[in-house]
Amino acid sequence: MLTLEIEKLALLGRGLAHHQGMAIFVPQTVPGDLAHVRITKVKPNYAEGKLVRLERPSPQRITPQCPHFGPCGGCELQHLAYPTQVSWKQTLLVETLQHLGGLKSLPPVRVVPMADPWHYRNKMEFTFGEQEGRIVMGLHQRGSFQHIVKLMHCWIAPPLASDVLQTVEAAANASGLPAYHQRRHEGFWRYMVIRVARSTGQALVMLVTHDGPREAVQRVAEAITRAHPLVTSILWGVSTRLSDVAQPERMESLVGPDVLEDQIGSLTLQVRPMNFVQPNLTQAEALYTELLEAAALRGTEVVYDLYCGLGVIALLLAPTARAVYGIEGDPENVALATANAARNGITNATFLCGKVEDLLVRRGLFRMGPAPDLLVLDPPRVGLHPDAIGPLLHAQAPRLFYVSCNPSSLARDLKLILTREPRYRLTRLSLFDFFPHTAHMEVLATLERPSR
Numbered sequence: 107m108l109t110l111e112i113e114k115l116a117l118l119g120r121g122l123a124h125h126q127g128m129a130i131f132v133p134q135t136v137p138g139d140l141a142h143v144r145i146t147k148v149k150p151n152y153a154e155g156k157l158v159r160l161e162r163p164s165p166q167r168i169t170p171q172c173p174h175f176g177p178c179g180g181c182e183l184q185h186l187a188y189p190t191q192v193s194w195k196q197t198l199l200v201e202t203l204q205h206l207g208g209l210k211s212l213p214p215v216r217v218v219p220m221a222d223p224w225h226y227r228n229k230m231e232f233t234f235g236e237q238e239g240r241i242v243m244g245l246h247q248r249g250s251f252q253h254i255v256k257l258m259h260c261w262i263a264p265p266l267a268s269d270v271l272q273t274v275e276a277a278a279n280a281s282g283l284p285a286y287h288q289r290r291h292e293g294f295w296r297y298m299v300i301r302v303a304r305s306t307g308q309a310l311v312m313l314v315t316h317d318g319p320r321e322a323v324q325r326v327a328e329a330i331t332r333a334h335p336l337v338t339s340i341l342w343g344v345s346t347r348l349s350d351v352a353q354p355e356r357m358e359s360l361v362g363p364d365v366l367e368d369q370i371g372s373l374t375l376q377v378r379p380m381n382f383v384q385p386n387l388t389q390a391e392a393l394y395t396e397l398l399e400a401a402a403l404r405g406t407e408v409v410y411d412l413y414c415g416l417g418v419i420a421l422l423l424a425p426t427a428r429a430v431y432g433i434e435g436d437p438e439n440v441a442l443a444t445a446n447a448a449r450n451g452i453t454n455a456t457f458l459c460g461k462v463e464d465l466l467v468r469r470g471l472f473r474m475g476p477a478p479d480l481l482v483l484d485p486p487r488v489g490l491h492p493d494a495i496g497p498l499l500h501a502q503a504p505r506l507f508y509v510s511c512n513p514s515s516l517a518r519d520l521k522l523i524l525t526r527e528p529r530y531r532l533t534r535l536s537l538f539d540f541f542p543h544t545a546h547m548e549v550l551a552t553l554e555r556p557s558r
Contacts, residue, residue, distance in 0.1 A: 107142055107143065107144050107158060108125055108130075108142070108143050108144075108145065108155070109140065109141070109142055109143075109161060110123035110124075110125060110130060110132065110140075110141055110143050110155075111123060111138075111139070111140050111141075112132065112135045112136060112137050112138065112139040112140075112141060112164070113137060114137050115136070115137060115194045115198075116131060117198070117514075117545075118131075118133075118182065118545050119133070119182040119183050119194075119544070119545035120132060120133045120135075121133070121134075121135030121136060121137070121139065121141075123135075123141075123143070125153075128152065128153055129151070129152040129153070130143065130145070130152065130153045130154070130155050131152065131153070131154050131155070132154075132155045132156070132157055133156075133157070133182070133248075134157050134176060134182075134185065135157055136164045136166050136167050136185060136186055137164060137166060138164030138165060138166055138167075139160055139162070139163060139164045139167065140160070140161040140162035141157055141158075141159070141160055141161065142157075142158040142159050142160075142161060143155035143156065143157060143158060144156050144158050166186060166187070166190055167185055167186070168185060168186065168187050169185075170184035170185050171184055171224070171261050172184055172259075172260075172261045173258075174244075174255055174257055174258075174260075176248075177247050177248060177255050178244070178245050178247070178248065178255040178257070179245055179246045179247060179248040179249070179250075179255070180245045180260065180262060180544075181261075181262065181543040181544055182543070182544055182545045183542075183543050183544060183545065184261075184543045188219070188220075188223050188542060188543075189219070191539075191542065191543065192217060192219045192539055195217075195537060195539065195545075195547045196215055196217050196537055198513060198547075199215060199513050199535075199537055199547065199549060200212060200215060202513040202514055202516075202517050203513065203516070203517045203520065203535075205517075206514055206517035206518060206521070207516075207517030207518065207520050207521040208521050209517070209520060209521070209524070209532065212532065212535060213532060213533060213534055213535050214535075215535045215536070215537055216534070216535065216536040216537070217536075217537050217539075218389065218392050218393075218396075218536065218537065218538045218539065219539045219542075220386075220388065220389060220539055220542055223539070223542030223543065224261050224262065224542075225261065225262065225263065225264050225265060226262060226385075226386045226388060226389075226542065227262050227263050227264070227385045227386060228264070228301060228302050228303070228304055228368075228383070228385055228386070228387055229299070229300070229301045229302075229383070229385050230260065230263045230267050230299070230300050231297055231298075231299050231352045232244060232245065232257070232271055232297065232298045232299075232300075233245065233246060233254050233296070233297055234254070234278065234285035234286060234295040234296055234297065234298075235253065235254030235256075235285055236284065236285045236287075237254075237256060240279055241275060241278045241279045241284070241285045241295060242254055242256035242275065242285075243256065243257070243271050243274060243275040243278075243298065244256045244257035244260075244271075245257060245260075251288055251350055252288055252289060257271060258272070261543075262542070262543060262544075263300075264302040264309075266300075266302055266307070266309055266334065266336060266337075267300045267302060267309075269333075269334060270298075270300055270309070270311060270330060270333075270334055270337060271298065273329055273330055273333045273334065274298055274311075274313070274326055274329075274330065276329070277325065277326040277329040277330075278295050278326060280325075281294075281295075281322045281325065281326065283295060283318065283319075283322055286315075286316055288350055291348060292316075293316060294315050294316050294318045294322070295313075295315055296314045296315055296316060296345060296352070297312075297313075297314040297345075297352040298311065298312070298313055298314070299311070299312040299314065299343075299352055299379045299380070300312075301366050301377065301379060303366055303367065303368040303369075304368060304369070304387045304388070305367075305368050305369035306367070306368070307336050308336050308337075308338045308366065308367075309334070309336055309337045309338065309339075309366070310337075310338070310339040310340075310341070310362075310365070310366040310379060311327075311330060311337055311339070311340045311341070312340075312341040312342070312343050312352075312354075312357070312379040312380075313326060313327070313340070313341070313342055313343065314343040314344070314345050314352050314354050315342070315343075315344060315345075316344070316345065316346060317344060317346060320342070320358075323342045323360065324360060327340040327342075327360045327361055330361075331361055337361075338361075338362045338363075338366075339359070339361060339362035339363055339364065339365070339366060340359075340360045340361040340362065341357050341358065341359055341360060341364055341379060342357065342358045342359075342360050343355075343356070343357045343379070344356050344357075352380070353380055357379075364378060365377060365378055366378075368383075368387070370383075370387060370390065370391065370394070370418055370422075371391055371394055371395070371422055372422070372425075372450075373418065373421055373422060373446070373450055374446075374449060374450060375416065375418070375446050375449075376442065376445070376446060376449070377416065377442070378438070378442070381415075381416055381438065381439060381442060382415045382416070382439070383415070383416060383418070384418075384540065384548075385540070385541075386540040386541065389538045389539065389540045389548065390418075390540070392538060393509070393536070393538045393548060393550055394418070394419065394422055396536055396550060397419065397422075397423075397482075397507055397509075397550060398422060398423065398426075400507070400534065400552055401423060401426075401480060401505075401507070403423065403426035403427050403480075404426070405426055405427065405428060406428050406479075407427050407428055407479035407480055408427070408428055408429050408430075408431075408475075408476045408477065408478055408479050408480075409423050409424075409427045409429070409430045409431070409478065409479065409480045409481075409482065410430075410431045410432075410433065410471075410472075410478045410480075410481050410482065410503075411423070411430060411431070411432045411433070411482045411484070412433045412462050412481065412482065412483050412484070412485070412494075413433065413434065413435075413462055413483065413484045413485045413486065414432035414433060414434045414439075414443065414457070414482075414484070415434060415436075415439055415443075415484070416439055416442055416443050416446065417432045417434070417439075417442075417443030417444075417446065417447065417455065417457055419482055419484065419509075420432040420443070420455055420457070420482075421443070421446060421447055421450060421452055421455055423480075423482075424447070424452045424454055424455045425452070427454065428454065429454050429455075429456070429476065430454060430455045430456070431455075431456050431457075431458065431475060432455065432456070432457040432458070433457075433458050433460065433462050433465055433471070434457065434458075434459060435459070435460060435461050435462070436459075437459050440457045440458070440459040443455075443457045444457050458471075461491075462485075462491065462494050463491040463493040463494045466493070466494050466497035466498065467493050467494075467496075467497060471497070472497065472500070472501045477501060477502070477503075478501050478503040479503065479504060479505070480503060480504070480505045480506075480507070481498065481501065481503040481505070481506045481507070482506075482507045482509070483498075483506065483507065483508045483509065484508075484509040484510075485510070485515075487511055487512045487515065488512075488515055489510070489512065489515025489516065489518060489519050490515075490519045490522075495519070495522050495523065495526065496526075498523075499523065499526055499527045502555070503555075504554065504555060504556070505552070505553070505554050505555075506523075506530070506552075506553040506554075507550065507551070507552055507553075508520070508549075508550070508551040508553070509548065509549070509550055510548070510549045510551065511540075511546060511547070511548050511549075513547070513549065516549060516551065520532065520551065520553075523553065524553075527555070529555040529556060530553045530554065530555045531553065531554055531555065532551060532552070532553055533552050533553065533554050534550075534551070534552035535549065535550075535551055535552075536549065536550045537549055538550070
């Protein structure tokens with residue numbers, strides 16, 4: 107065991123210390139802690155350790171709000187005061203862009219924290235497990251795919267989600283059917299997915315099970331509707347997959363419609379349980395507002411929204427654009443985006459289904475349609491596909507907005523873009539704290555170049 111002084115927070119919110127020149131990463135520590143650490147993993151250039159006990163807690167350390175903090179894998183930073191969390195994220199973003207992206211000259215980072223950093227997630231996925239012969243529900247234990255931390259109240263979820271969780275846990279225990287065991291691949295109850303609409307407080311619940319009796323799920327659904335009138339939709343999803351994901355192979359509506367309606371800015375949108383919508387709509391609206399103001403469209407521009415999901419950004423930009431094209435690989439997302447455009451009376455938005463790189467390279471997206479005046483990129487966490495970079499630069503869009511949830515992939519992609527097309531300039535960086543008490547963030551980067 108080593109006694110280490112934690113110097114700073116590093117990637118993933120882990121404390122960083124050094125011993126004999128070796129960098130050691132220790133989760134659940136903060137700068138200024140003097141900690142007894144057991145080394146758990148040694149690599150050529152660094153090691154990982156586990157906090158055993160604190161010899162001297164840092165003045166920056168606070169008591170976590172949630173009693174489950176530590177074992178629960180949902181949050182990493184509740185032991186840090188919220189302003190300190192946000193300050194660290196800003197530092198991490200700048201260091202990542204400078205070191206990985208080689209961007210030595212950066213615009214000032216605009217930071218947008220939350221006024222209230224609790225109960226912010228509109229969607230949660232809870233897992234069934236077993237402890238001492240009883241079904242429990244909660245989130246995975248940190249670092250484990252097998253063990254579930256039983257939750258009484260989740261501080262990043264809406265209160266309704268925690269209340270429904272308790273009802274479902276009790277009803278599942280009353281069913282006499284076991285929780286699904288991930289290692290043995292047997293059992294029945296697997297996941298509960300809940301979405302809560304910010305605009306109405308209504309909720310959609312999906313119960314995901316292995317193959318088994320419909321009657322058992324129906325009884326749980328009846329228990330939910332009796333106890334929680336704001337739950338207006340309940341679906342049953344069946345998954346026989348071995349992988350630990352809450353994506354069912356088939357779904358059936360038990361109560362109400364299979365969609366939940368919510369409001370984002372001026373839009374009324376319908377979403378299904380597994381559609382991607384930003385899980386923090388308060389911060390998402392702040393980002394969208396900045397994006398709309400920065401776009402300053404005059405009604406003559408053509409906009410392409412790549413990796414558009416349900417098309418939220420495209421639909422928000424459409425009223426002030428000449429035409430908007432959304433590109434998305436998931437057919438269900440494309441269908442819902444098209445339906446949501448019609449629902450909101452938007453007629454100048456077109457949504458195309460396909461992988462962005464395929465549409466750009468093989469089908470010549472910008473050759474088939476009008477040239478872009480504005481490109482919006484909102485790729486998955488891994489960032490842009492390498493094949494997409496060339497066609498994006500060849501389009502010579504005067505402005506490019508890049509929305510990223512991963513500073514590392516953002517740094518890599520910005521480096522490629524600015525190296526291959528040096529006429530682009532990074533003119534604005536904004537950090538939105540979508541995920542308080544976790545190590546994650548959302549970033550809006552604005553690039554501009556002279557007009558064609």
